[in-house]
Amino acid sequence: MRLILRIIAALLVLLILVLLVNTFRLKSHQLTDVSPASPIEVPDSAIQHLAGAIRIPTVSYTDYALTDTTQFDKFLTYIRTTFPLVHQRLKHETFNQYGLLYEWKGSNPALKPILLMGHYDVVPVIQGTQRMWKRPPFDGLIEGGYLYGRGTLDDKMSVIGLLESAEYLLRTNFQPERTVFLAFGQDEETSGQRGAQTIAAALKQRNVTLEYVLDEGGIIKTDGVSGLKKSVALIGITEKGYLSLELTAIGKGGHSSMPPVQTSIGMVAEAVSKLERNPFPARLDGGVDRLLDYLASEVSFGQRIALTNRWLFGPLIKQQMAQTKSTNASIRTTTAPTIFRAGAKDNVLPIDATATVNFRLLPGDTVEGVIERVKDVIENDSIQVTVLGKGNNPSVVSDPESPSFLKIHQTIRSIFPEVIVAPYVMLGATDSKYYSALTSAIYRFSPVPLNDAETQGIHGTNERIRVKDYQNMIRFYVALIKNN
Incomplete structure (x- = not known):
């Protein structure tokens, strides 16, 4: 038992040393030897x-x-x-x-x-x-x-x-x-x-x-x-790249007094809900890693340890960055339902229903990869997935x-x-x-x-x-x- 404790203690000390060495080796990316620009008078x-x-x-x-x-x-x-x-x-x-x-x-x-x-x-x-x-x-x-x-x-x-x-x-x-x-x-x-x-x-x-x-x-x-x-x-x-997809379901329509188990609206709504519940995974690459490199030397010592040792603290950094809309969007391909079209009268079941979902692709993802993942998440072959306009990769x-x-x-x-x-x-x-x-x-x-x-x-x-x-x-x- 003592041997195990000693090994654990030694590994802990080694871990701390690695963290500190990485932190103290960090050099600032900021240029310091910069002369002020020659002053110019900007006229009114x-x-x-x-x-x-x-x-x-x-x-x-x-x-x-x-x-x-x-x-x-x-x-x-x-x-x-x-x-x-x-x-x-x-x-x-x-x-x-x-x-x-x-x-x-x-x-x-x-x-x-x-x-x-x-x-x-x-x-x-x-x-x-x-x-x-x-x-x-x-x-x-x-x-x-x-x-x-x-x-x-x-x-x-x-x-x-x-x-x-x-x-x-x-x-x-x-x-x-x-x-x-x-x-x-x-x-x-x-x-x-x-x-x-x-x-x-x-x-x-x-x-x-x-x-x-x-x-x-x-x-x-x-x-x-x-x-x-x-x-x-x-x-x-x-x-980031840009892609909008239309998700379309076709139903039989009819009178609202005799609805089926799931309408075309219900199918599309379920698909959109699945996409929102299963966002693209967060990643600390695709450009955000370079931001963290530059900021690491400018933050507090505790934050510096985390940013210079992302191999260990990556999950914690992702969790923190996911707390605000702007930083969350910088670490993942985003999913945003923006348009829903279906129905014309309150007592008539629509035949078709369509939702438009917009994606902003983080570098490392592709238009083809996003489409494939959307189909996997939806898991419904009855829903047609169509590219709206022309998507572009990051x-x-x-x-x-x-x-x-x-x-x-x-x-x-x-x-x-x-x-x-x-x-x-x-x-x-x-x-x-x-x-x-x-x-x-x-x-x-x-x-x-x-x-x-x-x-x-x-x-x-x-x-x-x-x-x-x-x-x-x-x-x-x-x-x-x-x-x-």
């Missing part, structure tokens, strides 16, 4: 330029026939007059009339170009919610240090901010060493096929390869993430240790020296996915500080941006272009 006209862009309601609709293209014509006229040097000195092209590509030739053709991108279309304001806005969504009003309006966060701030930065640098006769492409889509909110997909295809046809792509996406989250209360600049290194995970990532990291720290920088998994989708054939280094980051409540303005009510934050965005883009 810059925020007015963004306000003018907000006043042009470039709303895109899934049904393209509903899109008011005259507003897109106005936007193109507006940026031509607002940023004259950009349009005089940079080569610029349009794709499908409204997709925009600018080429700023670098002095060293041996260097691969970079591509900085955004989109200027916006989502509609939900009918009936206009009265909930503090300021009208398309009036571009500045009040209390904020500019209000649809597109201030998603994503005219990036488009106008990049044009403003380029115009500033052209006024100083700056020429980048590396060629810079600026690409702006007109339909990101509906698919990106007319804009980004077409632009990317044209560049591929021209045999262009890119050093890296930077699109919208991550933010500077001021209320921290995963137990870290400091501001964290989140750079998306991948984005993007490739870009390297957070690459020179390109480090360049973005360095630029962030030069403008926002107090923030922690970390890679993360984008839960939504961006136009950047169309550029995967041109580079393996695709990053998603918007240099805007927001807390969790403020992010609700994206696609929501009272979308707004602080004037000082927009000024810092311009400083960031200027510094990034100079750093390349």
Whole structure:
């Protein structure tokens, strides 16, 4: 018995030593030797330029026939007059009339170009919610240090901010060493096929390869993430895939006074319930592992032990991350029933019933794998499973240790020296996915500080941006272009 106890004690000591060695060997991923960016004075006209862009309601609709293209014509006229040097000195092209590509030739053709991108279309304001806005969504009003309006966060701030930065640098006769492409889509909110997909295809046809792509996406989250209360600049290194499935059951219909044991509605409802009760398993890979690597050196010692020894504490970390919607979504493929269609009258049994279920795929999962698992979970051959539209697999995970990532990291720290920088998994989708054939280094980051409540303005009510934050965005883009 004593021998067994001694063995157990020795193993326990060994375990503790392994945990401590792993913890103390941890090195910070944060760049510390970063000089502040050269200060630039952003004129008051810059925020007015963004306000003018907000006043042009470039709303895109899934049904393209509903899109008011005259507003897109106005936007193109507006940026031509607002940023004259950009349009005089940079080569610029349009794709499908409204997709925009600018080429700023670098002095060293041996260097691969970079591509900085955004989109200027916006989502509609939900009918009936206009009265909930503090300021009208398309009036571009500045009040209390904020500019209000649809597109201030998603994503005219990036488009106008990049044009403003380029115009500033052209006024100083700056020429980048590396060629810079600026690409702006007109339909990101509906698919990106007319804009980004077409632009990317044209560049591929021209045999262009890119050093890296930077699109919208991550933010500077001021209320921290995963137990870290400091501001964290989140750079998306991948984005989840997208798939919507329709689950359809066919019944016999008839009068509601004589229902069968299970109706078509009952069959579909049961299938949806099974999917909700059996979520996809949580995983600490697919990009979230790189986030944890970066955060490990910045958290308390107890948390550091757990994050550096995920081989042991993985189940506990998953359990903790599953407590909030955003972190739970970052560790699994999510399942979200969104539409249910059946019946037309309260006393008539519907013949068919259909539910739409949306999945956001974590890197490592595939469209085919999700469909197979859905059928296995439902266990009902009477339910037809159909792909709605076109699903897409998750993007490739870009390297957070690459020179390109480090360049973005360095630029962030030069403008926002107090923030922690970390890679993360984008839960939504961006136009950047169309550029995967041109580079393996695709990053998603918007240099805007927001807390969790403020992010609700994206696609929501009272979308707004602080004037000082927009000024810092311009400083960031200027510094990034100079750093390349």
